[in-house]
Amino acid sequence: MPEIVTVGEALIDLTQTEEDEKHIRRYAAFPGGAPANVSVAAARLGAEAAFIGKVGRDAFGASIRETLCRDGVDVTGLYESGRDLTTLAVVSVDAGGERSFAFYRTPGADTQLTPEESVRALEAYGKRPVFLHFGSVSLTADPARSATLTLAGRARELGILLSYDPNYRPSLWPDEETALAWMKKPLPLCHVLKLAEEELELLTGTQDLDKGTMSLWETYKIPLIVVTLGAEGSFFRLGEDTGRVSSRPVQVADTNGAGDTFLGALLSRLVLVGGLKELTPEKLTEALDFANGAAALTCTRPGAIPAMPTLGEVLSWKETAQ
Numbered sequence: 001m002p003e004i005v006t007v008g009e010a011l012i013d014l015t016q017t018e019e020d021e022k023h024i025r026r027y028a029a030f031p032g033g034a035p036a037n038v039s040v041a042a043a044r045l046g047a048e049a050a051f052i053g054k055v056g057r058d059a060f061g062a063s064i065r066e067t068l069c070r071d072g073v074d075v076t077g078l079y080e081s082g083r084d085l086t087t088l089a090v091v092s093v094d095a096g097g098e099r100s101f102a103f104y105r106t107p108g109a110d111t112q113l114t115p116e117e118s119v120r121a122l123e124a125y126g127k128r129p130v131f132l133h134f135g136s137v138s139l140t141a142d143p144a145r146s147a148t149l150t151l152a153g154r155a156r157e158l159g160i161l162l163s164y165d166p167n168y169r170p171s172l173w174p175d176e177e178t179a180l181a182w183m184k185k186p187l188p189l190c191h192v193l194k195l196a197e198e199e200l201e202l203l204t205g206t207q208d209l210d211k212g213t214m215s216l217w218e219t220y221k222i223p224l225i226v227v228t229l230g231a232e233g234s235f236f237r238l239g240e241d242t243g244r245v246s247s248r249p250v251q252v253a254d255t256n257g258a259g260d261t262f263l264g265a266l267l268s269r270l271v272l273v274g275g276l277k278e279l280t281p282e283k284l285t286e287a288l289d290f291a292n293g294a295a296a297l298t299c300t301r302p303g304a305i306p307a308m309p310t311l312g313e314v315l316s317w318k319e320t321a322q
Helices: 034-044 059-070 115-124 144-158 176-184 197-204 209-220 258-272 281-299 311-321
Strands: 004-007 011-019 025-032 049-056 074-081 088-093 099-104 131-135 161-165 192-196 224-228 234-238 241-245
Touching: 004 034, 004 144, 004 258, 011 059, 025 034, 025 059, 025 088, 034 049, 034 059, 034 131, 034 258, 049 059, 049 115, 059 074, 074 115, 115 144, 131 144, 131 258, 144 161, 161 258, 176 197, 192 197, 192 258, 197 209, 197 224, 209 224, 209 234, 209 241, 224 258, 224 281, 234 281, 241 281, 258 281, 281 311
Parallel strands: 004 049, 004 131, 011 088, 049 074, 131 161, 161 192, 192 224
Antiparallel strands: 011 025, 088 099, 224 234, 234 241
């Protein structure tokens, strides 16, 4: 039975792999989508994971299903659309390994998950998972928006902890005002909030980690807030306690999937310590150190899911750092 369930988009990342002397770019088709990535990261790092979403009845959809199954992710809740194709995200990479996205959704099978399908999948597991995780990409269009919010509400009723990543993709929203309104909608529901620095500023109007997370904590009563800082590691707010956890420098191939690996790793560690009830700053620091290491390893290889490390790789890599 799954300990961590993720819901949302599963898609294909057409990721730039090289650019030749004639400036012709080459791309590889990597299965991806943030919630799907988180489920794989958690599974590779020792947790029982499941994914709820929808793909097209096409070769790309089949590839996503095969990839999730290969990594031991429960795909009971992975539905197929006979009408809409699997969504494509073209990922271009600059010289520093940073990404830019262009989405091909017409409308895209991931947007067609219904509330009835999402709730049916969650309740079919039999045993209550520890965490339900979702992101803001699935809030960009209905019926997936309604499916995600309905499922989050049902999970709260069942006592499941909610993890939320408001990963902002401007090209998927009509304007920033609309994006902010919907991205803030789940905040009162969530127990774990993971942000990048730019998303913290977007949601709070400040780059100050302490002030920004304090604003979110006071407004929405979110027990755990984590801000990823790239090569600098991560910052946390656990109630009134805050701290920074540094990361080890690596040679970056690309950063695609690093944040999802980080979150899958963090949730897998939180499952081991029993969720949030007994979580202390010391236990959280250990979990974030592990998550930082997993994310750093992902950056050393191209792609998202293909680059994600196993538990053995992370533990071995951490030993060499000591």
